[in-house]
Amino acid sequence: MMTRRVYRSIRLGLKTLTLHKLRSFLTMLGVVFGVASVVAMLAVGEGASREALDQIRKLGSTNIMLTSVKPVETEARTVSPWSMSMYGLLYEDQRRAQEAFATIRRTVPVKIIRKEGRLGARKLDLRIVGTTPDWFDLVRRDVIAGRALTARDAERRASLVVLTEFGARRLLATEQTIGHTLRIGGEYYEVIGIVQSEAGQGGAMQTPDQQIDAYIPIEVARERYGDISQIVTSGSILRESVELHQLIVEVDQVEHVEATAAGLESMLRRFHPRMDYRISVPLGLLREAEATKRRFNIVLGSIAGISLLVGGIGIMNIMLASVTERTREIGIRRAVGAKRSQIITQFLIETTVLSTTGGAVGLALGLTIPWIIELAADMPTVVTGYSLVLAVGISLSVGLVFGIYPARHAANLDPIEALRHE
Amino acid sequence: MTQPVGAPSARGMPNGADLVCLEDITKIYQVGDTEVRALDGLTVSFQRGSFWAIMGPSGSGKSTLLNLLGCLDRPTAGRYVLEGQDVADLDDNALSTIRLRHIGFIFQSFNLIPQLTVRENIELPLFYLDWNPDRSRARAEETAARLGLSDRLNHRPAELSGGQQQRVAIARALAANPNMLLADEPTGNLDSATGAQIMAVLTELNQQGKTIIMVTHETDIARHARQRLHMRDGRIDSMEGAAA
Numbered sequence: 001m002m003t004r005r006v007y008r009s010i011r012l013g014l015k016t017l018t019l020h021k022l023r024s025f026l027t028m029l030g031v032v033f034g035v036a037s038v039v040a041m042l043a044v045g046e047g048a049s050r051e052a053l054d055q056i057r058k059l060g061s062t063n064i065m066l067t068s069v070k071p072v073e074t075e076a077r078t079v080s081p082w083s084m085s086m087y088g089l090l091y092e093d094q095r096r097a098q099e100a101f102a103t104i105r106r107t108v109p110v111k112i113i114r115k116e117g118r119l120g121a122r123k124l125d126l127r128i129v130g131t132t133p134d135w136f137d138l139v140r141r142d143v144i145a146g147r148a149l150t151a152r153d154a155e156r157r158a159s160l161v162v163l164t165e166f167g168a169r170r171l172l173a174t175e176q177t178i179g180h181t182l183r184i185g186g187e188y189y190e191v192i193g194i195v196q197s198e199a200g201q202g203g204a205m206q207t208p209d210q211q212i213d214a215y216i217p218i219e220v221a222r223e224r225y226g227d228i229s230q231i232v233t234s235g236s237i238l239r240e241s242v243e244l245h246q247l248i249v250e251v252d253q254v255e256h257v258e259a260t261a262a263g264l265e266s267m268l269r270r271f272h273p274r275m276d277y278r279i280s281v282p283l284g285l286l287r288e289a290e291a292t293k294r295r296f297n298i299v300l301g302s303i304a305g306i307s308l309l310v311g312g313i314g315i316m317n318i319m320l321a322s323v324t325e326r327t328r329e330i331g332i333r334r335a336v337g338a339k340r341s342q343i344i345t346q347f348l349i350e351t352t353v354l355s356t357t358g359g360a361v362g363l364a365l366g367l368t369i370p371w372i373i374e375l376a377a378d379m380p381t382v383v384t385g386y387s388l389v390l391a392v393g394i395s396l397s398v399g400l401v402f403g404i405y406p407a408r409h410a411a412n413l414d415p416i417e418a419l420r421h422e
Numbered sequence: 423m424t425q426p427v428g429a430p431s432a433r434g435m436p437n438g439a440d441l442v443c444l445e446d447i448t449k450i451y452q453v454g455d456t457e458v459r460a461l462d463g464l465t466v467s468f469q470r471g472s473f474w475a476i477m478g479p480s481g482s483g484k485s486t487l488l489n490l491l492g493c494l495d496r497p498t499a500g501r502y503v504l505e506g507q508d509v510a511d512l513d514d515n516a517l518s519t520i521r522l523r524h525i526g527f528i529f530q531s532f533n534l535i536p537q538l539t540v541r542e543n544i545e546l547p548l549f550y551l552d553w554n555p556d557r558s559r560a561r562a563e564e565t566a567a568r569l570g571l572s573d574r575l576n577h578r579p580a581e582l583s584g585g586q587q588q589r590v591a592i593a594r595a596l597a598a599n600p601n602m603l604l605a606d607e608p609t610g611n612l613d614s615a616t617g618a619q620i621m622a623v624l625t626e627l628n629q630q631g632k633t634i635i636m637v638t639h640e641t642d643i644a645r646h647a648r649q650r651l652h653m654r655d656g657r658i659d660s661m662e663g664a665a666a
């Protein structure tokens with residue numbers, strides 16, 4: 001019953017709108033752009049945040065990274081060419097952290113030494129990473145060939161090395177290279193595996209690994225290279241003593257990450273008054289990325305909101321003009337026996353047809369824009385089903401909200417006066 | 423129709439043959455400080471099956487009376503009984519329903535909806551009665567045929583002559599099969615030959631049982647009616663042909 005009348009009213013609405021094609025089209029523009037910007041905005045925002053989340057996930061959301069940082073004042077005091085600066089995280093810190101926090105599952109120490117590596121005739125400046133086998137678990141890098149370091153390797157203090165995909169390529173190492181010998185400084189290491197490297201794939205996020213890494217057991221690194229490193233610069237030799245360059249902490253649950261990070265922070269502050277460390281929490285970055293996304297959505301959302309408001313007012317304006325133009329028609333319908341509510345329905349359906357047609361065009365445009373952005377700006381975009389539902393919802397409600405006033409105005413006209421209207 | 427129990431027996435009060443009864447109807451328009459008494463204590467009843475011509479000088483309240491009869495307007499004071507139902511105090515929705523079911527309007531300026539076809543114009547009351555499309559279509563075609571409009575169903579009003587447009591308006595008034603047709607100067611925009619044709623249509627409809635109340639100021643046109651009512655200053659001046 002009701003649906004039949006609605007269907008016929010929609011047909012009538014379309015008929016009236018096609019009677020004034022240009023006018024209807026211009027009226028729709030506001031909704032077109034409003035809906036288009038909502039859809040495009042959501043696609044770009046979703047794409048950006050997925051990319052950010054992807055990177056953060058690579059860092060591990062239950063990890064906390066502690067990094068040694070050279071304190072600023074030490075740098076200024078380096079007057080003597082033989083002076084040595086001591087800073088950074090200590091083995092003691094690792095022990096303390098492990099003991100003090102029940103929420104910490106594992107800690108992975110990292111010692112970094114810069115040396116040149118030689119494989120056959122090829123050379124590459126390497127970042128030697130002395131670490132424990134857990135590193136490969138926490139940082140989650142795939143083994144491409146051979147194997148990663150194991151606890152037994154560590155126990156045996158074996159001279160073994162794992163290369164990254166990038167390093168392997170530069171040294172012309174292949175699967176056949178596994179078992180061959182890599183020379184680092186004056187020492188010899190057997191290449192046992194090649195792992196994937198995530199670093200340097202774009203994005204501002206710092207990763208614990210780099211492309212030029214070569215992983216060896218930390219015991220070996222400690223034994224062979226000690227804590228002191230020399231950096232020869234023009235005219236002076238900079239000597240540094242750092243026990244641990246990084247400490248990667250794995251927390252048992254995502255919910256405990258932030259509290260643990262805060263606890264670590266206050267603990268470290270007590271033992272490192274010079275602030276020669278930095279804490280970064282991938283989860284915090286994730287939260288930050290989400291907050292950025294929210295801000296982005298608010299800005300674009302208000303732009304979309306304003307164009308929808310303008311579009312809605314445009315529709316209201318045109319509908320009021322249309323009500324005036326069709327005053328006589330309204331009078332006729334009322335004289336024939338239409339109720340006020342039926343006049344309201346008729347005009348609401350017309351505005352809704354107008355706004356949803358605009359919404360459909362806007363949706364088409366809004367789906368094209370992300371596609372163009374992806375091609376032109378090389379930004380990932382993701383169109384979610386949610387944004388389609390939103391587009392339909394928005395255009396429907398613009399029609400209803402801005403149609404109600406003109407519709408009521410039409411329904412409240414005095415039929416006798418309406419009939420007399422020229 | 424049933425007669426209301428205990429109805430007053432004053433002149434013009436309902437008896438079984440009356441379709442409409444007006445009792446002491448006053449309609450006052452407030453224009454600025456001055457009151458315009460468009461109808462001034464009017465009491466009259468129209469019998470079922472009658473064909474009235476309402477005449478009188480301009481401004482005597484003819485259209486006001488017709489609008490009241492058609493439930494387009496409410497009196498300032500007085501009682502209005504239509505088909506045994508007191509309608510003076512009904513709300514807007516109820517009045518709309520009465521117009522839809524019991525009354526067909528015919529206007530001087532035809533008042534067809536320009537963007538609708540002849541068929542759609544005729545179907546308008548059926549649309550609001552929520553008839554199913556097949557039934558509504560059949561009724562529109564049948565009514566159009568009665569008025570010689572069968573070959574014009576898909577035309578727009580603007581493509582028709584004045585006489586044809588008025589016949590479409592009559593078809594629309596008849597579509598829901600109401601008992602009463604109200605016509606305000608139905609021939610006012612037509613030449614006399616076409617006017618006579620329209621009057622022939624109305625006469626035939628009256629013979630088929632429709633009660634017709636028509637406003638006109640042309641004596642030639644009024645002659646087609648069986649009863650005549652003359653108005654002056656919102657009151658009845660004289661009546662002729664009324665069945666006692």
Ligand SMILES: Nc1ncnc2c1ncn2[C@@H]1O[C@H](COP(=O)(O)OP(=O)(O)OP(=O)(O)O)[C@@H](O)[C@H]1O
Pocket residue numbers: 451452453458459460478479480481482483484485486487639
């Ligand atoms: N909406 C209104 N507001 C104020 N006065 C009105 C209104 N409608 C009618 N009147 C007045 O009521 C009186 C009767 O008007 P009505 O239209 O009924 O006259 P009429 O007999 O139909 O005249 P005509 O033959 O010119 O159509 C007139 O004096 C008119 O000015």
Ligand SMILES: [Mg+2]
Pocket residue numbers: 484485486
């Ligand atoms: Mg008049």
